Amino acid sequence: MPIIKTDNLIKKFGDFTAVNGLSLEVNQGEIFGLLGPNGAGKSTTLMMLTTLLKPTSGTARVNNFDIVADPDGVRKSIGIVFQDPSSDDTLTGYENLKLHGMLYNMPAELRERRIKEVLELVDLTNRKDDLVKNYSGGMRRRLELGRGLMHHPKIIFLDEPTLGLDPQSRENIWDYIEKLSKEERVSVIITTHYMDEADKLCDRLAIIDKGKIVALDSPTNLKKVVGGDVINLKIKNPDIESIKKLDFVKNINSKDGTLSLSVNNANENISELLAVTGRVESVELHSPTLNDVFLHYTGREIREESAEGGWSERIINYRSKK
Numbered sequence: 383m384p385i386i387k388t389d390n391l392i393k394k395f396g397d398f399t400a401v402n403g404l405s406l407e408v409n410q411g412e413i414f415g416l417l418g419p420n421g422a423g424k425s426t427t428l429m430m431l432t433t434l435l436k437p438t439s440g441t442a443r444v445n446n447f448d449i450v451a452d453p454d455g456v457r458k459s460i461g462i463v464f465q466d467p468s469s470d471d472t473l474t475g476y477e478n479l480k481l482h483g484m485l486y487n488m489p490a491e492l493r494e495r496r497i498k499e500v501l502e503l504v505d506l507t508n509r510k511d512d513l514v515k516n517y518s519g520g521m522r523r524r525l526e527l528g529r530g531l532m533h534h535p536k537i538i539f540l541d542e543p544t545l546g547l548d549p550q551s552r553e554n555i556w557d558y559i560e561k562l563s564k565e566e567r568v569s570v571i572i573t574t575h576y577m578d579e580a581d582k583l584c585d586r587l588a589i590i591d592k593g594k595i596v597a598l599d600s601p602t603n604l605k606k607v608v609g610g611d612v613i614n615l616k617i618k619n620p621d622i623e624s625i626k627k628l629d630f631v632k633n634i635n636s637k638d639g640t641l642s643l644s645v646n647n648a649n650e651n652i653s654e655l656l657a658v659t660g661r662v663e664s665v666e667l668h669s670p671t672l673n674d675v676f677l678h679y680t681g682r683e684i685r686e687e688s689a690e691g692g693w694s695e696r697i698i699n700y701r702s703k704k
């Protein structure tokens with residue numbers, strides 16, 4: 383039986399549909415990801431699954447409790463780490479954990495034992511008596527991970543767990559997430575707009591865009607859909623029609639003078655490709671990433687909104703039927 387099952391979950395804010403018919407299942411013990419750009423509906427989905435928002439329509443069961451009919455059952459089953467910092471920075475790490483245990487009515491002896499365990503798990507034992515305001519961003523995130531685990535939840539929800547952290551702290555948090563998944567045997571639902579994070583951590587993931595699932599599978603299988611290799615060409619005035627005629631070119635996206643091609647056997651075929659394109663400013667070749675998967679399905683890239691604001695639409699999204 384899946385630990386989470388959603389059926390056509392919809393959330394509207396006025397006329398705006400933030401989550402548009404989400405149906406998915408999460409298996410027990412899995413690290414399951416919701417990957418999508420800003421505004422895709424990831425946090426809204428999490429808010430519904432954690433009973434903080436009521437769905438406009440549709441249903442979901444979390445640990446077999448209905449999110450609308452039995453919110454208390456859901457709440458006892460889950461831990462949450464919010465997108466924005468939610469620990470009290472005027473308290474120490476220890477005091478934050480103690481407060482959480484008290485809110486969950488944990489008996490004192492059990493609570494103190496559990497505080498020791500989670501502090502060990504997230505390596506904060508020797509900083510437990512420091513005020514949270516003196517923690518680094520990564521330490522604060524670790525404390526919140528630990529706090530989410532205090533009451534032995536079956537499922538932990540992590541909303542953008544490494545948002546705003548430097549690369550080293552992000553990798554450090556990934557290690558803790560993998561550790562808690564193994565050692566606590568907890569199912570993990572994680573939202574992120576970082577492709578590398580989803581790729582590294584998730585057993586399976588749903589790519590969401592504009593409130594809908596565009597693809598759902600393991601990172602490996604998702605990348606297989608793009609297939610072959612990706613060649614990026616920086617080129618002025620490309621002759622798209624001639625490139626389309628090459629039978630090893632499966633897909634073409636173009637933007638701002640860069641062509642992104644999905645091709646079979648890039649190494650073998652690149653010279654034939656360059657013979658057609660003529661002079662290029664630069665060539666880059668790589669195996670598919672989740673960014674290429676997102677591009678394949680939506681014609682856009684997942685990345686932070688540009689300084690000018692808004693998502694850059696691809697001017698060409700050509701997919702051959704070969």
Ligand SMILES: Nc1ncnc2c1ncn2[C@@H]1O[C@H](COP(=O)(O)OP(=O)(O)OP(=O)(O)O)[C@@H](O)[C@H]1O
Nearest residue numbers: 395400418419420421422423424425426427465575
């Ligand atoms: N309370 C609200 N009232 C109106 N619109 C809302 C509300 N909450 C969210 N939205 C809108 O719903 C959409 C989805 O928001 P949500 O926070 O779920 O996105 P997200 O995928 O978590 O994005 P991010 O990566 O920026 O965290 C956005 O367009 C947002 O502006």
Ligand SMILES: [Mg+2]
Nearest residue numbers: 424425426465
């Ligand atoms: Mg969000």
